[in-house]
Amino acid sequence: MDQLIASLHEALPDEAILTDPDVTATYANDMAGFCEAGAPAVVVMPRTVEQVQHVMRTATALRVPVVPQGARTGLSGAANATDGCIVLSFVRMDRILEINPVERIAVVEPGVVNAVLSRAVAEQGLYYPPDPSSWEQCTIGGNIGTGSGGLCCVKYGVTAEYVLGLDVVLADGRLLSTGRRTAKGVAGYDMTRLFVGSEGSLGIVVKATLALKPAPREQLALAAEFPSAAAACEAICEIMARGHAPSLLELMDRTTLRAVNTMANMGLPESTEALLLAAFDTPDPAEDLAAVTAVCKAAGATEVVPAEDTAESELLLQARRLALVALEKVRSATMIDDVCVPRSRLAEMIDGTAAIAERHDLTIGVCAHAGDGNTHPVVCFDPGDADEARRARISFDEIMALGLELGGTITGEHGVGILKKEWLAREIGPVGLELQRGIKKTFDPLDLLNPGKLF
Known part of the structure; x- marks a missing residue:
């Protein structure tokens, strides 16, 4: 420990190195449940690339694991510390280095908060689409690490589609630049995409070049109530099959609706089994809403309420924004x-998840990015009740198994981390697992970068 701290101090100021156990313990984990976390030896908060390089050279020389962290809003344990590790927190590397309206790019450090970047580019008539629900707190580095998404993915895509280039500090301290600033580029293997979603296990992102889009028009939304999940999903499939391009297409099941009603008194009918929210930022959103209204009614919607302006749209979308808080x-x-x-x-x-909830006598609400098929079943439980916690964990695994049985994936945007390691192996199979481990060994032969995550 003394040697580690002394070595770190050779190139880092005192204020960048935290060693008080009461302080370092607060950096031990992200927001995931059921994920073990160790005790960090030290928390380092660098401000420069050179400082990050020094940390990695020190870690390699002393064989100390390094766990990179952003805002720790993740939900898979990917940012959880391991015993004796260096936690490398990027909250102080938070500068927007460039916003270029001509090239439609932004260059940022990893600690930039998603919402801060979004507002900064909006001032120049531009738009950074990926918007995780934690966008007011989560950082771009964390978004890149988990390959995160958000409400607008149905039209605009996920983080991976906006990362043009990266500067990455490797395990031995070398600096690697990947990708480009140009609109096109296919030289060599796509190393940039390899790092997106790698959860800090291959290298430490210290700078990102991100693609931007022109600012979209204001969107109009509608809310459609359905007597069953099947009817709502029939409408979703028809909306997509007809070529509509909603900027948002979200679904909430009856459990989530009742939780929102209880918390916010929104007056949603108790008979509603599923609520579909759709929004458009097209040149004529009212025309699109009229077409989708017809689709919803044909699929059996009992009530469809289109907004007339953006203020009404925000009111309609409020139920979705409150979903996780209510649950x-x-x-x-x-x-x-x-x-x-x-x-x-x-x-x-959705129906399978409801059956799992009933079987285990649990409350499990489902809200979904319906246009992507990305569901977020939320298992509600009391961790102080050992039996209920056990049933919660079993139900969680059964939900993932159901997703794979239906031809899906165990994670659409939250990542694998610690929580889903066993399930990653089941999804990609032994050959895929062998190759991914081989890639990890090439970049990190000493297994120092975020060890114990993914596999």
């Missing part, structure tokens, strides 16, 4: 799953 109030803890299935299997996923 957190049902019990003292939640586990948020992240299973993505083909759109055509959404109803089976």
Whole structure:
């Protein structure tokens, strides 16, 4: 420990190195439940690339594991510390280095908060689309590490589609630049995409070049109530099959709706089994809403309410924004799953999750990025009740198994981390696992970068 701290001090100021155990313990874990976390030896908060390089050279020389962290809003344990590790926190590397309207790019450090970047580019008439629900807190580095998504993915895509280039500090301290600033580029292997979603296990992102889009028009939304998940999913499939391009397409099941009603008194009918929210930022959103209204009614919607202006749209979308907060109030803890299935299997996923909840006598609400098939079953439980916690964990695993059975994936945007290591192996199979481990060994032969995550 003394040698580690002394070596770090050779190139880092005192204020960048935290060693008080009471302080370092607060950096031990992210927001995931059921994920073990160790005790960090030290927390380092660098401000420069050179400082990060020094940390990695020190870690390699002393064989000390390094766990990179952003805002720790993750939900898979990917940012959890291991015993004796260096936690490398990027909250102080938070500069927006460039916003270029001509090239439509932004260059940022990893600690830039998503919402801060979004607002900064909006001032120049530009748009950074990836918007995780934690966008007011989460950082771009964390978004890149987990390959995160958000509400607008149905039209604009996920983080991976906006990362043009990266500067990455490797395990031995060398600096690697990947990708480009140009709109096109296919030289060599796509190393940039390799790092996106790697959860800090291959290298430490210290700078990112991100693609931007022109600012979209203001969107108009509608809310459609359905008597069953199957009817709502029939409407979703028809909306996509007809070529509509909603900027948002979200679904909430009856459990989530009732939780929101209880918390916010929104007056949603108790008979509603599923609520579909759709929004458009097209040149004529009212025309698109009229077309989708017809689709929803044909699929059996009992009520469709289109907004007339952006203020009404925000009111309609409020129920979705409150969903996770409302479910957190049902019990003292939640586990948020992240299973993505083909759109055509959404109803089976929702109904199957309801059956799992009934079988284990639990409250499990489902909200979904319906246009992507990305469901977020939220298991509500009391961690102080050992039996209920056990049933919660079993239900979580059964939900992931159901997703795979339906041709889906165990994570659409939250990542694998610690929580889903066993399930990654099941999803990609032994050959895929062998190759991924081989890639890890090439970049990190000493297994120092975020060890114990992914596999």
